[in-house]
Each structure stands twice: as C-alpha cells, then as structure tokens.
Amino acid sequence: MVNEVMKFQSLEINQEYQVKSYSDPFITKFGECIILLVSEKDSDETYELYATKLLFQYIKEKKPKKKFNFTVREKNGNKYPFIEGYNQVRMFNKLE
Numbered sequence: 001m002v003n004e005v006m007k008f009q010s011l012e013i014n015q016e017y018q019v020k021s022y023s024d025p026f027i028t029k030f031g032e033c034i035i036l037l038v039s040e041k042d043s044d045e046t047y048e049l050y051a052t053k054l055l056f057q058y059i060k061e062k063k064p065k066k067k068f069n070f071t072v073r074e075k076n077g078n079k080y081p082f083i084e085g086y087n088q089v090r091m092f093n094k095l096e
Helices: 053-062
Strands: 016-022 026-028 031-033 035-040 047-050 068-075 078-082
Touching: 053 078
Parallel strands: none
Antiparallel strands: 016 035, 016 068, 026 031, 035 047, 068 078
C-alpha cells in the first residue's frame, strides 16, 4: 500500500514538527516541489508532507544537514510554517 503524501493545511496549529529528511526537488504541474519526511516533535512516527514555499525556500537557501523544527502558525485562516531564527527576505528591484 502506498502512503498518501499529506498537505500542510492538514497539520495542527501551534504544533511543533521536525523535518527528518527531504527529497530532491522535482517538477509537478504546480512547479518545483520537494517532499519532507516529518514527525511531531519528540515522536518517532513519521509521514510524508509536501513542502510549503517557505519550507522549500529555507531548504534551498540553508541546505540543512541536520534535522530542523518548525511550528504551524495561523494568520487570517491560513496556516504557515514558522522556523525559529529564519525570516524570508524580500528582494526589490529599483525602478528608474
């Protein structure tokens, strides 16, 4: 039986999760994607999860070699990952 890959929106708010490993990037009809192997903090039970854009960007930029944690937060009804000490930087192009 093939395990279904979970979507981020199915995670619990204010729960901390640990990323144990991640796949190489691959292309889907929605663009580039990676799948994470995650567990709730202090749990051995793991499952596959599609990475959000922020988690994908964090992995692309930081190329983590060790497990890392994120907490699920919610704003205006939308869940998002919060990684302690990481802020996504917005780059602007100056127009003349």
